[in-house]
Amino acid sequence: MATQSNTFETFAHSVKLAEPTSPLRQRICELGRPVHLAGGSSLELEDAGAQLVYLTRGSTKLVAHASEARDQIIAFHFTGDTYWIPASDNYSYSVCALGDCELLLFPADTFLEMAETDPHILRGLIGQMTDALRRCREKAVALGRKTASERIAVFLLGMAERIGTAKGNAVVLDLPMSRRDIAESLGLTIETVSRQFTILRDAKTIQTSGRSLVILNDLSQLRAQAGYLAGTA
Amino acid sequence: MATQSNTFETFAHSVKLAEPTSPLRQRICELGRPVHLAGGSSLELEDAGAQLVYLTRGSTKLVAHASEARDQIIAFHFTGDTYWIPASDNYSYSVCALGDCELLLFPADTFLEMAETDPHILRGLIGQMTDALRRCREKAVALGRKTASERIAVFLLGMAERIGTAKGNAVVLDLPMSRRDIAESLGLTIETVSRQFTILRDAKTIQTSGRSLVILNDLSQLRAQAGYLAGTA
DNA sequence: GCGCTGCATTGATCTCGATCAAGGAAATGA
């Protein structure tokens, strides 16, 4: 069907697969399992090893499950992102849809085996991974050394960059994740997140409307609050 | 000189470079800059872009500098490790020697350009990066969701795996990093780290001798304290 | 419309780890 071939189309473009006629490309596309995930539902992998995901449409959260009811959201992903789900080790990992999603799922080891001969794909993957690593390291700094208000500023700026739409000097954000998700991503509680939003609202740095709409009125204020190294653009 | 050629030798082995006669291998080895770092001294990169490091001998810490005097140690590395130093973005990064070190420094972009045609090397790099990413994600869980005592347990178990030597049921650790380093790696203060060591010592879970020697007497106790997912080996 | 349910906000209190402040032990150098 049309949607499905489109799925492979955009994926092929994203990882720089060879032209459509290439046998490698065909083999890889056959490997990919298209999955539809309804909002709120999650992909439990039951120790199937590391997976490579291409997110065709929608937003997901990558969650690490620690002991008890303590989850840490490792990363959010949006339409067009390619990312790894690690095999479960000390924690188990799952992907959860924030809204309805379409994704392509590849067993990472088989994918790599197939791609072994194609430097283009490998190079593309390395790019994806350096990106993921950079983001994860920045997250580690935030979780290890930042206050609640700094973490919120970092979060909002990060979201602005990835899913914000400019509107004059302001940026409009339609957040697909709940307050709980934000809290679990930032190592805080829902209440703290909510209080920080209130503070920013009172300071006119942001406006909110309903549960998901946030307007960032003062980006430079947010940057000043983010605790970034002075003199960084 | 002998040491230097050994340096390249072990590096070539680590990233699966082709046999010694290969011209690519020669070019890559010429690209690598051997650096000696005295204990405590650090490699400031002054925004020279991302770097690839091969640590021939010694231990290093990879530090992210956030605003003011707040540093977060992203990772420790030991003899034989290959790792990326990200280009500075919102934070600046530096590598600091915990003791005397020998390392090989490559500009990441040039290295990748050269390696572009060699699937073996690319594949090796992907392996390194998935490892780094897994560790960084586990660190994010620890920093975001774990108590001080859990973090210490995670740290000790991690070190045991990487640089511990088994001694019967116990593991002997000769930690190359200071309490301050441990604190900066775990998002805690020196005092808290010290207190947690004292608690573990009082519980006979560990013994210490001098500043750097730690003996882990009860690994299963540490594992139980680490807050790992139940039922994980 | 109305009531139900789940999410978000706000307030009161508590707690873990940070901060402040001394001591004590180990490495370093004369």
Place this chain on the structure above:
DNA sequence: TCATTTCCTTGATCGAGATCAATGCAGCGC
């Protein structure tokens, strides 16, 4: 050997954010 410095440990206090507890509000089915 002793002095100096640096690092580590221990104690007392403080505070940011967690926890506990309502209350408010948005979305949804009826």
